[in-house]
Amino acid sequence: MTKVDILIVGAGPAGMSAAIEARRHGASVLLLDENAAPGGQVHRAAKPDAVGPGAAQSREGAALMAALRASGAGLHSGAVLWAIEPGPRAFVLQDHAVHEVDAGRVILASGATERALPIPGWTLPGVMGVGAAQILLKSAGLRPRGRVWIAGQGPLIWLYAAQALARGGEIAGIVDMSRITPHALLRLPRALTAPGYLLRGLAWMRAVRQRVPVFRTRDVVVEGDGRLERIHVGGQIHTADTLLLHDGVVPNTQVTRAIQGCEHRWNAAQRAWEPVLDDWGNTLIPGILVAGDGGGIGGAAAASLSGRIAALEAVRALGHLGGAQRDALAAPLMRRRRAELAPRGFLDALFVPLPMPVDEVTLCRCEEVTAGSVRAAAGLGCLGTNQLKAFTRAGMGLCQGRICGPLLHATLAEARGVPGGDVDPLRTRFPTKPLSLGELATLAPSASAASASGKG
Amino acid sequence: MFERVEPPDCTITWQDREIPARAGESLAAALLAAGINRVRVTGMSGAPRGPFCMMGVCFDCLVTVEGEGARQACMVPVVAGMRASP
Ligand code: FES
DSSP: OEEEEEEEESSHHHHHHHHHHHOOOOOEEEEESSSSSSTTTTTTOOOOOOSSTTHHHHHHHHHHHHHHHTTEEEEETEEEEEETTTTEEEEETTTTEEEEEEEEEEEEOOEEEOOOOOOOTTTTTEEEHHHHHHHHHHHHHHEOOSSSEEEEEEHHHHHHHHHHTTTHHHHHHEEOOOOOOOHHHHHHHHHTTTTHHHHHHHHHHHHHHHSEEEESOOEEEEEEESSOOOETTTTEEESSEEEEEEEEEEOOTTTTSSTTTEEEEEEEETTTTOOOOOTOOOOSTTEEEEGGGGGOOOOOHHHHHHHHHHHHHHHHHTTOOOOHHHHHHHHHHHHHHHHHOOOOOOHHHHOOOOOOOOOOEEEEEETTHHHHHHHHHHHTTTHHHHHHHHHTTTTTTTTTTTTTTTHHHHHHHHHOOOGGGSSOOOOOOOSSSSOOHHHHHHHSGGGGGOOOOOOO | EEESSOOOOOOEEETTTTEEEESSSSSHHHHTTTTTTOEOOTTTTEEEEESSSSSSSSTTTEEEEEEEEEEEHHHHHHTTTEEEEE
């Protein structure tokens, strides 16, 4: 049993910033991350001397990692949180053993996952996420080569393509599925109060367009015998060995949805469920806070500020800081966070999630349930995603709805003709990550003597 | 497919085949760099699958590592000489 003032889950921009801030005020901190190294998706393998597209962000990430190392926070990499009990008490799997952590406060900084883009044939090997390819580029130095295509919408497409080209990669073509609407243009003026973000995006796009053919259509079909071999783009056939898909990101709420009483709300602009939070990041469950994209998509800079704000609230709650001091320290951070979020309305309106596919397309990759079966269930009176499990088994596979959840939800809402908020989100259950009986057995009292670290 | 920017520094065994890898990168990255994008078939229909998310979310990359089944290849760091199979 480890005891710590603040347990932080997820070492991306929000989690690292929270850890650094909490240590500054004398709290003991344990920071957990599933990956082999801190950084999260955005600061993965960040370098202090980065150049090229996304370099500023990489340098920020490297600075955060250096500050984290100097902060005295305990960092456990390769550690997976699989349950939280009231207390809060967390159960963590690391090196095949389960550790219990009793914390004064828990800050969940679980980040975002890519919103899946189900198109015909998308389950074939060779089809991956753009975010997945960016992880390969950043953490393993793998650049695209050969017949690599990209399809979908959102800034990450252009950032990844620009980064890949700058590192000598090749991209055969990009299918831009976005559509500019009057609804989005209305939100442009507010976005222009923070023009840096948009200008960076336009610069990536320009650099990429000079070297890669860009097609504008939503008609993309994947074909191949046992793996991706061809794609049809607007009726034209191209050979392809890799297709990278992207339709923005959604908050990773796998853990918060499993906590009894932790309410979530439908964010209509972002078409996603997010935990109900106050300005500080407090959930409705005492002792549990959320910071960063796991509480609603805002990007790395806003996530970092949210991490610091949540840490200030946590150290106040634990008596390391007075309420007035907390408010004074947080005020400029909240102002900066508002400024960072200025372009969001425009981006959300510009990149409205793409429509769900035709009946034949698989939505739930694990249980292999098609859009047609989901629509048929809706026709039989199925109202929500949890009921859908009984109708179709969709969402009951190994990924526990991580990939298909938003797709099942969108398909049901569309079929029923109701707003997303009227269709319940998939309930998740602990353990939120699979664990073996042998691993669970290590929880026996004699075996659970994990050593405390990061004691301030 | 994908190609390495940095040279490999070790080898691992996939099924009966030796493939180059870099210690510390994910097993899924090593497989993809070797041109292997099919790593398993689904239990339901036997459809082929390969790494999709690279961040431990989709479970499409499940493989056997050193005799232990159902490991996420994208979350397992490569160790020189590692043995893995579908
Ligand atoms: S590639 Fe998705 S879990 Fe490994």
